[in-house]
Amino acid sequence: MRLLLVEDDKLLGQSMVSSLGHHGYTVDWVEKGTIVTSALKTDDFTAVILDLTLPDIDGLKVLRDIRKNGFKLPVMILTARDDIRDRVQGLDGGADDYLGKPFALEELLARLRVLIRRQSGCAEEIIQVGQLSLSLSKHIVLYNDQPLKLTGHEFKILTSLMTNAGRVLSKEQLQQSLHGWGEGSSDNAIEVHIHNLRRKAPDVIIKNIRGVGYVLQK
Structure with missing residues (x-):
């Protein structure tokens, strides 16, 4: 964010x-x-x-x-x-x-x-997308009702995807959620973080829209 x-x-x-x-x-x-x-x-x-x-x-x-x-x-x-x-x-x-x-x-x-x-169109404190539950106040994500251990960057990317569930976010948009002005990142950083999220939450569908970006399916 x-x-x-x-x-x-x-x-x-x-x-x-x-x-x-x-x-x-x-x-x-x-x-x-x-x-x-x-x-x-x-x-x-x-x-x-x-x-x-x-x-x-x-x-x-x-x-x-x-x-x-x-x-x-x-x-x-x-x-x-x-x-x-x-x-x-x-x-x-x-x-x-x-x-x-x-x-x-x-x-x-x-x-x-x-x-x-x-x-994001959610009136409640908990943002729910499939098997994922995100609490912005507690800064935690539950997967199948169990805490999901994420790095800081993984949490930011997943938060961006969950608050925009169903909407395709470009690689650049996801990079910008991680880094402000003057902060660099490697070209494949987003791919690495997405790979790790898929591994940690295998039932969650994060689709790669070739040439466009990534979308978390509702």
Whole structure:
């Protein structure tokens, strides 16, 4: 799960990258709003965390540009501007959630999980696909009701496949769920992780659509 963080406070930005990374997210961080839409056009993100008070452009304008360009991914506003008018403008402008600063990390994580579940069409905390059950809050996967031992990268790939079950994800999209900007990976890394997932959960069907990508069958 890859997040785009738009935050001009360096200390807060660094802290959020570290904290969210510790909880299984890949986070790319920008400090200016004018590069957000170009970043979304270039890379594949699960959600955006957007501050409203930015040095170059108002965050509400960034939000409008995101929606005007047709991006439907969840956007969470995270700002010290906690006036009711700002909340209404943010939510009416296309934001999916609004969290004021200061905030508790636990609440931010919980709200992100809600947005991701909603995006995958699942209202419950547990995402179920066949014999697989995924808990975003506990960071575990059950296979036939037994804990599935996965590496960090295997968990991220399986999470991407489960939250997009039935939808083909390209190799590049899966790579982007693992690595942020400036982080490299070998060309065959995805194939290796998919092979390991198939070996650990042999009854789960992860199809390779030649020349397109991978899909987890519902």
